[in-house]
Amino acid sequence: MIVFVNATGVDRKPLEVRVENGRIVEIGARLTRRPDDRIEDLAGAVLAPAFFDPHVHFREPGEAYKETLETGSRAAAAGGYSEVAVMPNTNPALDEAYRVRGVVARGQEIGVCRLHAIGACTLGLAGERLTEMAALIDAGAIGFSDDGRPVEQAARMRRALEWARGLGTVVVTHAEDRSLRGEGVMHEGTTATRLGLAGIPAACETTAVARDLELAALTGARLHVAHVSTARTVEMIQDAKRRGIAVTAETAPHYLMFTDEDVARLGTAAKMNPPLRSASDRDALIKGLADGTIDCLATDHAPHTPDEKAQPFADAPFGVVGLETAFAAALTVLHRQAGLPLTDVIDKLTRRPRQVFGLPSAGIAPGAPADLVAFDPQAEWTVEPEKFATKGRATPFAGARLTGRVLGTWLEGRETFRLASPMAGVR
Amino acid sequence: MRPLDRRHLLGLETLPVSEIRALMDASRAHAEWLEGGAVKGDSLRGRLVLLGFFESSTRTRVSFEAAAKRLGADTITIGTSGSSLDKGESLLDTAWTLESLGADCMVVRHPRSGAPQDLASRLSRMALVNGGDGSHEHPTQALLDLFTMTRHGLDPSGLRVAVIGDVTHSRVARSNLYALTALGATVVVCGPATMIPSGLEALARRPGRVEVVARLEEALEGAAAVIVLRLQRERQEQGLLPSLSEYARLYQITPERLTRWAPGALVLHPGPMNRGVEIDSRVADGPRSVIREQVTAGMAVRCAVLERACGVGAWAESERAETMLVGGRR
Numbered sequence: 001m002i003v004f005v006n007a008t009g010v011d012r013k014p015l016e017v018r019v020e021n022g023r024i025v026e027i028g029a030r031l032t033r034r035p036d037d038r039i040e041d042l043a044g045a046v047l048a049p050a051f052f053d054p055h056v057h058f059r060e061p062g063e064a065y066k067e068t069l070e071t072g073s074r075a076a077a078a079g080g081y082s083e084v085a086v087m088p089n090t091n092p093a094l095d096e097a098y099r100v101r102g103v104v105a106r107g108q109e110i111g112v113c114r115l116h117a118i119g120a121c122t123l124g125l126a127g128e129r130l131t132e133m134a135a136l137i138d139a140g141a142i143g144f145s146d147d148g149r150p151v152e153q154a155a156r157m158r159r160a161l162e163w164a165r166g167l168g169t170v171v172v173t174h175a176e177d178r179s180l181r182g183e184g185v186m187h188e189g190t191t192a193t194r195l196g197l198a199g200i201p202a203a204c205e206t207t208a209v210a211r212d213l214e215l216a217a218l219t220g221a222r223l224h225v226a227h228v229s230t231a232r233t234v235e236m237i238q239d240a241k242r243r244g245i246a247v248t249a250e251t252a253p254h255y256l257m258f259t260d261e262d263v264a265r266l267g268t269a270a271k272m273n274p275p276l277r278s279a280s281d282r283d284a285l286i287k288g289l290a291d292g293t294i295d296c297l298a299t300d301h302a303p304h305t306p307d308e309k310a311q312p313f314a315d316a317p318f319g320v321v322g323l324e325t326a327f328a329a330a331l332t333v334l335h336r337q338a339g340l341p342l343t344d345v346i347d348k349l350t351r352r353p354r355q356v357f358g359l360p361s362a363g364i365a366p367g368a369p370a371d372l373v374a375f376d377p378q379a380e381w382t383v384e385p386e387k388f389a390t391k392g393r394a395t396p397f398a399g400a401r402l403t404g405r406v407l408g409t410w411l412e413g414r415e416t417f418r419l420a421s422p423m424a425g426v427r
Numbered sequence: 428m429r430p431l432d433r434r435h436l437l438g439l440e441t442l443p444v445s446e447i448r449a450l451m452d453a454s455r456a457h458a459e460w461l462e463g464g465a466v467k468g469d470s471l472r473g474r475l476v477l478l479g480f481f482e483s484s485t486r487t488r489v490s491f492e493a494a495a496k497r498l499g500a501d502t503i504t505i506g507t508s509g510s511s512l513d514k515g516e517s518l519l520d521t522a523w524t525l526e527s528l529g530a531d532c533m534v535v536r537h538p539r540s541g542a543p544q545d546l547a548s549r550l551s552r553m554a555l556v557n558g559g560d561g562s563h564e565h566p567t568q569a570l571l572d573l574f575t576m577t578r579h580g581l582d583p584s585g586l587r588v589a590v591i592g593d594v595t596h597s598r599v600a601r602s603n604l605y606a607l608t609a610l611g612a613t614v615v616v617c618g619p620a621t622m623i624p625s626g627l628e629a630l631a632r633r634p635g636r637v638e639v640v641a642r643l644e645e646a647l648e649g650a651a652a653v654i655v656l657r658l659q660r661e662r663q664e665q666g667l668l669p670s671l672s673e674y675a676r677l678y679q680i681t682p683e684r685l686t687r688w689a690p691g692a693l694v695l696h697p698g699p700m701n702r703g704v705e706i707d708s709r710v711a712d713g714p715r716s717v718i719r720e721q722v723t724a725g726m727a728v729r730c731a732v733l734e735r736a737c738g739v740g741a742w743a744e745s746e747r748a749e750t751m752l753v754g755g756r757r
Contacts, residue, residue, distance in 0.1 A: 035622070190626030196563030196598060199625065267545070310519070312539035314561070356599035 003037045007047035007374065009364065010346045015047055020369040022412030027364060040376050042157035045407050046342075049363050050082030050371040051327065051349040054118075054143070054356065055172075055226055055250060055298035056287055057319070058084075060106075061099070062091025066390050067303040069106045072323075073113035075301070077416035079323040080349075080406040083114035085277065085357065087147040088125065095120035095131045097139040104140035112416040114371075116359070118172055121146045121160045127153060133167055142357045145172035147226065148273075152178070152210055161221035170222040170248070170357060175208035175233070176359045185314050187260035187275040195264060197313060202230040209233050213240045216247055220353050224356055225249040227300050229274035231284030235265060238293045248356045250298040251285050252322060253329035259284075259395050268309045270396040273318035286338050289348060296353035303392025321392035325383055327375065329397060331404030335377075336364065342377060364426035370413035381407035434532075434554035435547050436732055437508055438564035439605035440632075447570070447606060453731035453741045454574050454658040454724070461497070461727055468730075470740045471500035476733060477525050477533040478504040480558065481518065483516060484536050486722065487567070491534050491649040494729035500737075503530075522546050526553040532736040534558045540598075554736035562596045567732055568697050569602035573610070575596040575717050576652050578724065579693055584611035589646040589689070591678055592656030592705055593667075599603050599697045601630065608636035615639075617646035618656075618678065621667040643678055647688035655680050655696045658705045671704050681707040685715060693717050 002019045009015040018026040018037075033039070058072035069086075076084050086103060088094035094103065100117045107115025119141030123129045125148070133144060142163055150173065151157040156171075164171045169299050181204050186192050186347050188199025209225060213236060216223035225237060228251045240247045254272065259279045263270045269275055288294040302319025327349060334340040334348075354361035362368035385393040409417040439447070442617075460468065463639035476495040488504070495502045505521065518537070525533060532554045535543040539569045540561030547555040559565040573583065588607055594600045594616055607614050609632040616627060616639045623639055631637040640646050647653065658674060668674050680694060694706075694716045702708045711718060 146564040189623055193624035193626050194630055196561050196601060198562075267531065267541075305689075310559075312537070312542045314539050 001034070001037055002040055002044055003031055003033065004040045004047055004372070005031070007042035009047055010046060010048050010343050012046070012342070015364070017047060017364060017372070019413040021319070022370055022414070024364060024366055024368050024370050026366060043376045045376050047364070047372055047374050048346050049350045049361070050373040050409055050411070051080050052353045052359065053081050053084040053299050053301070053323065053326070054296070054353045056084045056086055056301040056323065057303070058086045059303065060090060060103070061389040066305055069103065069115065070110050071389060072301070072392050073107065073110045073115065073387060075321070075323040076113040077409045077411070078389045078406065079325070080327050080373035080375060080409050081113060081323065082373070082409065082411045082416070083116060083359070085116040085118050085142055087118050088120040088145065089148040093113075093120045093125045093298050094118075094141075095123050095125070097132065097135040100136050100139035100141050111414070112411065114411065116140060116142045116357070118143045118145045118147065120144065121151055121171065122156065125149045127151045127156055130163055133163055133169065134235045137167060137169060141171050142359065143170040143224065145174060145226070147172065147174045148185055150174050150176050150178065150208060155213065157212065158215050158219060161215055161219040161223065165221035167221055170224050170228050172177045172224045173208070173212045175205050176210060177204050177207045180204040180207065184405060185271065186263050187277050189260055189278060191260045191264055195313070200273070202232060202277065202281070205230050205274055206232045206236065209236055211243060213237075213247060216240070217243070220246070222246040222248070225254050227255070227274055227298065228285065228288070228294055229255050229277050229281065231281045234284045234288035234293055238288070241293065248295045249293070250296050251289065251294050252298055252300045253333070254320065254322065254373050254396050255285050256282060257329055259409065262396065266396050268311070268313055268316040269320060269394045269398060271313060271316055271318055272300065272320050276396070286333065290335060290338065290340055296348045297326060299323050299354065301390070303390050304394060305391070306393050320394050320396060321388065321390045322395065323390060324388050325395060325397045325402065327406055328381070328402035328404045332402045335402050370410055372410040373406060374408045375404060375406050379403070379406050379420055381405050429742060431550065431552070431554060434736050434738055436556045436566050436736065437544050437547055438557060439569055439602045439609070440564065442566070444609050449611060449741065450570055450728070450731050450735065451574060451577060454570070454727045457730040458578070458724065458727035461723070461730075467497055467499060469499040470734055471495060471498035471737060474532070474737050475528070475530045476500045476502045478500060478502055479521070479533055480504065480536045481507050481538065482536050482538040482559070484559070486725070487536060490722070490725045491558060491733070493756045494726050495574065495733055497726070498548050498730055498733065500733070508616050518542060519546060519549055522553070526550055532556060532733060537561065546739065550627045556732055556736050556754045559598055561598065562601075563598050564602045565598040566602050567725070567729055568599045569606040570732070571721055572603055572654060572695055572697075573606050573722045573726040574728050575695060575721050576693065578720070579717065580700050581651050581693070583607055586612040586651050588612050588614050589644060589650040589653045589692070590614055590616045590656065591643065591653060591680065592618045593658055593662060594627065594656065595616055595622045595624045596659065596662070600654075602636055603654060604630050605632055608632040612636065615646045615650065616695040617641070617643055618697070619668055619674070622662070643684065644688045647684065647692070650689045650692050652693040653680060653685075653689060655694060657697065657699065658701055660701070675704055679705060679707055680710050682709045682713060685710060695721060697721070
C-alpha cells in the first residue's frame with residue numbers, strides 16, 4: 001500500500017492519496033499513516049492525474065530504428081503521461097484488428113504506459129476501402145484517422161464519418177490539402193522567401209478543415225481536428241461549435257512557443273507538418289486554448305533519427321519529438337506567460353483529451369486507477385535532448401529554459417518514471 | 428589569418444557593406460590585369476581550391492576554376508556523378524574528408540537551399556564559398572552583376588534596377604536584392620504572381636528598397652539596369668504558367684519595350700538564356716546587353732572572392748593594416 005504524502009492538488013490545496021492494488025482508495029488533506037504503508041513523500045509537489053496524449057508516432061511496426069513502443073513508452077512516462085494513442089501510419093499501417101491488438105498487448109508487456117491506438121480509417125491509409133472499425137475498436141482502437149495522409153476523396157471521408165458515427169467513435173482529421181502543400185517545407189511567408197524554401201500556405205490546412213467540418217455537419221459524426229496550426233482554423237472550429245457540430249480540436253505545444261521566423265535559427269529541429277506559423281497564428285492558438293475552442297494538447301511526437309534530421313532542410317523528414325517537453329512547455333506558455341490557471345492547463349493534458357476519445361477520466365478520486373504524475377510547477381530547467389528517453393533528438397525546445405518539471409509518474413500505482421537527482425520534490 | 432567566418436562567403440543577406448565594397452575594389456584590380464593580357468597571377472600559388480558542384484553547372488564552375496587557376500591555385504572538382512547520395516551526411520563527410528586533405532577553400536554548388544550554410548557551420552579550417560544553393564543565394568553572381576553595373580558607370584546608390592521573371596525559384600534574384608539594396612539601390616521586381624514569393628519586400632536590406640509591381644512597364648520605367656531571370660521550362664509542367672508564349676507576351680524583354688520604357692537601361696542575364704522566352708535575341712545581342720561582359724566580370728569577382736577565402740591578396744594586406752593600426756594606438 002502506497003501513501004503519497006505532503007503533496008498538493010492542482011488547486012494547490014494539501015493532498016494525500018492512498019493507493020492499493022493500483023487504485024486510489026482514499027484521499028484527503030492528511031491521511032492517517034498505517035504501519036505497513038510505504039510513504040512517498042512528495043515534499044510539496046503537485047500530484048495530478050497523469051497525462052493522456054492522443055497523438056503520438058511510436059513507429060512500430062516498421063520503423064523501429066526511429067522509435068519503438070518501448071522507447072516511446074518511456075518518453076511518455078518521463079513526460080508525465082500514463083497513456084497515449086499511437087497513430088496508425090506505421091508500416092504496415094494499423095488497419096487490421098490483430099495489429100492494433102499487438103500494439104496494445106506490447107504496451108502491457110512493457111508496462112510503463114498504457115497504449116491505445118488510433119485505427120486507420122482506410123486500408124493501408126490508401127483512402128479507398130474503409131477498415132473494419134468495429135473490429136478495431138474491440139482490439140483497442142479509440143478513434144480513427146489516416147494521419148499524415150488525409151482521406152483525399154470527400155466521398156470516402158463522408159463514408160468514414162458515417163461508419164464512425166454508427167459506432168459512436170471519433171474520426172481524427174489530419175487536415176491538409178496535399179496539392180496545396182506541393183513541395184512546401186515550411187510556412188509560406190517572408191522567412192521561407194528569405195531562406196529560399198518552398199512555402200506551405202495556411203490555406204493548405206484551412207481548406208481541408210472547411211471540407212471536413214461540412215462533412216461532419218452532413219453526417220453528424222464526431223470530428224477531431226488534429227494539430228491545429230492556423231488562426232483561421234480556430235475561427236472555423238469556433239463557428240462550427242456554435243452551430244452545434246460535434247467537433248473537437250487539439251494543438252501541440254511547439255505551435256504555442258515558436259513561429260516560422262524561428263525556423264531560420266532552429267533548422268530542421270523546427271521542421272514539422274503542419275509547420276510553425278506566424279505570430280498571429282500562435283497568439284490565436286493560445287487564445288483558442290484559453291477559451292476552449294481548442295479542447296486539448298497533443299504532442300504529435302514524431303521521432304526521426306539524427307542522421308535523417310541532419311539532411312538539408314528540404315530533404316529532412318517532417319516531425320519533432322515532444323513527449324518530454326510538452327507539460328513544461330504548456331505550463332511555461334499557457335500558465336506563466338498567458339496567465340491561464342494551472343487547473344485549466346492540466347485539464348487540457350488530462351480530462352479533456354480523455355473525454356474527446358471516450359476514455360475514463362475520474363481524476364484523483366477513490367476508485368480511480370492510480371495513474372498519477374508529480375510535478376514541481378516552479379522548477380526551471382534547460383531542455384537537453386541528449387538526455388531524452390525517446391530515440392528522437394530533434395525538438396525546437398532544445399536549449400530552451402522551461403518552467404515546470406515532471407518529478408515522477410505512476411501507472412496503476414507502479415512508478416514508471418522518477419527524475420534523477422537533483423530531486424527537487426520527490427524523495 | 429582572418430577568422431574563418433570572415434573568409435566564408437555564404438550569402439549577401441548580412442555581408443557588411445564594407446566587405447561588398449572591398450570585394451568590388453579587388454575585383455576591379457583583377458579585371459585590370461586580366462584585361463591587360465597578363466598571363467597568370469600567383470597569389471594562390473600552392474593553395475588547394477575544391478570545386479564541389481553537386482548540381483549541374485557550366486559557367487559558374489568553369490568561371491571559378493579559371494579564376495583559381497589564373498591565380499596559380501590547384502583545383503579539384505567533385506560532383507554528384509558516381510555517388511547517388513548528394514545529401515546531408517554524405518556532403519558533410521565529403522567536406523570533412525576534403526578539409527583533412529588540407530584544402531584552403533571549397534566552392535559549393537548545391538540544389539538544396541541552406542546546404543552550404545549548414546556545411547560551413549561544421550568546418551574548422553576550410554573556407555566555404557557559396558556557388559549557388561537551391562533558391563536561396565548565389566552571392567558571386569550578384570557581385571558580378573553589381574560589378575558589371577559599376578563598370579558601366581552606374582552608382583548603386585539611388586539607382587533603380589528591375590528584376591524580371593521567376594523570383595520564387597531564383598537565388599540570383601535574392602542575392603541581387605540584398606546586394607543592391609544594401610548599397611542604396613531600389614529593386615523593382617516584376618513577374619507572374621505564381622513566381623513572386625510572399626513577403627519579398629521584407630528582404631530589402633534598407634527598408635522600402637524592394638518594390639513588387641504587377642506590370643512590366645512599371646518595372647522598366649526609370650530602371651537603369653534590367654536583370655532578366657531565366658525561366659525554367661519545367662515551371663510549365665508545374666502549372667506555374669500556361670505556356671511559354673503567354674509568358675513571353677507578358678514579360679519578354681524586347682527591343683520595343685526597352686526603347687519605350689527603359690531606353691538607356693543595361694540588360695543583364697545570369698545565363699543560360701532561353702532566347703525567345705524571357706529575352707528577345709535582338710536584346711541579348713543588342714547594344715544595351717552586357718551579358719557577355721558579365722562572364723568576364725565573373726572571373727574578376729571570383730578571383731577576389733577566392734583570395735578573400737584564402738586570406739591572401741587584399742585581405743592579407745588589410746589584416747596587416749588592422750594589426751598595425753591596433754599596435755599604433757597602443
